[in-house]
Amino acid sequence: xxxxxxxxxxxxxxxxxxxxxxxxxxxxxxxxxxxxxxxxxxxxxxxxxxxxxxxxxxxxxxxxxxxxxxxxxxxxxxxxxxxxxxxxxxxxxxxxxxxxxxxxxxxxxxxxxxxxxxxxxxxxxxxxxxxxxxxxxxxxxxxxxxxxxxxxxxxxxxxxxxxxxxxxxxxxxxxxxxxxxxxxxxxxxxxxxxxxxxxxxxxxxxxxxxxxxxxxxxxxxxxxxxxxxxxxxxxxxxxxxxxxxxxxxxxxxxxxxxxxxxxxxxxxxxxxxxxx
Amino acid sequence: xxxxxxxxxxxxxxxxxxxxxxxxxxxxxxxxxxxxxxxxxxxxxxxxxxxxxxxxxxxxxxxxxxxxxxxxxxxxxxxxxxxxxxxxxxxxxxxxxxxxxxxxxxxxxxxxxxxxxxxxxxxxxxxxxxxxxxxxxxxxxxxxxxxxxxxxxxxxxxxxxxxxxxxxxxxxxxxxxxxxxxxxxxxxxxxxxxxxxxxxxxxxxxxxxxxxxxxxxxxxxxxxxxxxxxxxxxxxxxxxxxxxxxxxxxxxxxxxxxxxxxxxxxx
Numbered sequence: 332x333x334x335x336x337x338x339x340x341x342x343x344x345x346x347x348x349x350x351x352x353x354x355x356x357x358x359x360x361x362x363x364x365x366x367x368x369x370x371x372x373x374x375x376x377x378x379x380x381x382x383x384x385x386x387x388x389x390x391x392x393x394x395x396x397x398x399x400x401x402x403x404x405x406x407x408x409x410x411x412x413x414x415x416x417x418x419x420x421x422x423x424x425x426x427x428x429x430x431x432x433x434x435x436x437x438x439x440x441x442x443x444x445x446x447x448x449x450x451x452x453x454x455x456x457x458x459x460x461x462x463x464x465x466x467x468x469x470x471x472x473x474x475x476x477x478x479x480x481x482x483x484x485x486x487x488x489x490x491x492x493x494x495x496x497x498x499x500x501x502x503x504x505x506x507x508x509x510x511x512x513x514x515x516x517x518x519x520x521x522x523x524x525x526x527x528x529x530x531x532x533x534x535x536x537x538x539x540x541x542x543x544x545x546x547x548x549x550x551x552x553x554x555x556x557x558x559x560x561x562x563x564x565x566x567x568x569x570x571x572x573x574x575x576x577x578x579x580x581x582x583x584x585x586x587x588x589x590x591x592x593x594x595x596x597x598x599x600x601x602x603x604x605x606x607x
Numbered sequence: 608x609x610x611x612x613x614x615x616x617x618x619x620x621x622x623x624x625x626x627x628x629x630x631x632x633x634x635x636x637x638x639x640x641x642x643x644x645x646x647x648x649x650x651x652x653x654x655x656x657x658x659x660x661x662x663x664x665x666x667x668x669x670x671x672x673x674x675x676x677x678x679x680x681x682x683x684x685x686x687x688x689x690x691x692x693x694x695x696x697x698x699x700x701x702x703x704x705x706x707x708x709x710x711x712x713x714x715x716x717x718x719x720x721x722x723x724x725x726x727x728x729x730x731x732x733x734x735x736x737x738x739x740x741x742x743x744x745x746x747x748x749x750x751x752x753x754x755x756x757x758x759x760x761x762x763x764x765x766x767x768x769x770x771x772x773x774x775x776x777x778x779x780x781x782x783x784x785x786x787x788x789x790x791x792x793x794x795x796x797x798x799x800x801x802x803x804x805x806x807x808x809x810x811x812x813x814x815x816x817x818x819x820x821x822x823x824x825x826x827x828x829x830x831x832x833x834x835x836x837x838x839x840x841x842x843x844x845x846x847x848x849x850x851x852x853x854x855x856x857x858x859x860x861x862x863x864x865x866x867x868x869x870x871x872x873x874x
Contacts, residue, residue, distance in 0.1 A: 396791035553792065554792075
């Protein structure tokens with residue numbers, strides 16, 4: 332991977348990694364203040380006044396069960412709210428100036444265009460975002476994909492999503508997000524649709540990219556184990572509210588709320604060799 | 608052809624299934640004594656669901672034999688009695704329950720087909736049995752539930768209804784294909800507790816298909832790890848976690864452990 336590091340180094344934002352120490356130590360990169368989202372029809376609150384900050388370079392996990400509002404919160408930050416829901420106050424979300432957001436999705440296969448080669452899909456994003464000429468974009472896209480673990484044969488011949496595995500498609504999804512040179516990566520259950528060994532590879536890839544690019548990450552998952560693997564801090568949600576928030580270790584080892592305790596105790600342990 | 612040799616209630620011998628030119632299951636054998644639970648674990652494409660479908664008699668294997676109490680079962684065309692004794696619960700209760708049928712109809716259809724309540728049971732007898740089943744799966748005992756349709760229930764409740772339907776005909780073997788994968792973790796816990804309890808009280812034998820080693824560990828006496836249609840390793844649950852054996856099983860366990868947290872073991 333090192334040979335291609337320059338391709339995914341964040342040249343336009345050299346301060347992205349260093350900046351977290353220098354100028355923006357107390358300035359959150361994402362600020363969510365009293366976020367409220369309701370259904371367009373009724374007044375049923377889907378997100379019921381939540382607030383949190385994300386500091387530059389942090390990885391924060393939004394965890395909870397179905398219907399907790401974790402994905403909706405992420406989509407509100409991305410500006411991708413589904414139809415039929417209303418954001419009460421657009422001021423309730425603020426992103427630091429000039430900071431760019433990108434998102435990766437749960438189902439890598441359905442989030443790609445099945446009729447377009449994957450390198451071409453990444454190249455399209457590069458052409459649009461970086462105004463690269465077509466050939467240049469195509470070459471850089473192939474390089475980026477290969478640096479993320481796709482086969483080197485992509486340089487010679489593009490492949491369709493249907494010709495790739497689920498894990499490879501998720502790498503393409505990550506490449507598309509990185510092609511926009513983001514400062515903040517929003518991840519919506521990016522490993523839920525993947526097998527456990529592939530899940531680990533993708534989590535390791537995300538951790539590696541975070542280090543090298545100084546990415547800030549907001550990570551939505553229902554899986555506390557996955558959250559623990561990657562996140563500095565956890566925000567536990569239920570029914571559109573924040574139940575508990577804190578450092579990952581504290582939340583898992585010493586949950587303060589009954590609901591969090593229930594979630595933690597529902598984790599099924601995998602016996603380790605040390606348990607013998 | 609009849610064999611009484613083994614103590615196994617349910618047995619699969621040398622099962623092989625082809626889909627076109629693709630071999631989905633390749634000479635897999637297992638045996639399941641009464642009241643025991645075996646977990647079939649593996650990643651996508653390992654062949655675990657195909658094996659489950661062969662066990663339930665929904666797919667005919669190209670080779671191999673399924674035996675119940677020593678009697679070989681005909682592929683697919685099982686007798687009604689043989690079908691009654693091996694029941695299946697599917698991953699997604701939304702698609703396995705008919706949305707236009709009431710809970711009463713969902714639960715009673717099997718009883719009437721298999722005459723488990725005699726040849727012409729009265730509505731009272733059926734209702735009593737339905738309520739007994741609902742109590743067994745933890746859905747309460749109110750008769751009002753019986754007239755409701757699946758969409759009136761949550762995902763976890765629907766899976767309980769699907770389990771109640773399988774139990775309605777007093778099976779000996781329950782084949783459960785990812786029964787908790789579509790459910791939230793706290794609900795998953797409840798369904799696993801329910802399955803464990805049913806094993807205890809009804810002496811049910813369980814074949815559990817899961818991609819989740821934590822689920823298999825929580826419920827099963829034995830675990831078979833499958834990959835590419837083959838059985839990679841097949842041991843007692845304790846034995847597997849102590850010494851997974853082949854490289855693939857080691858990798859699978861390591862990957863699962865790395866994203867799993869045993870409460871109190873972190874930090």
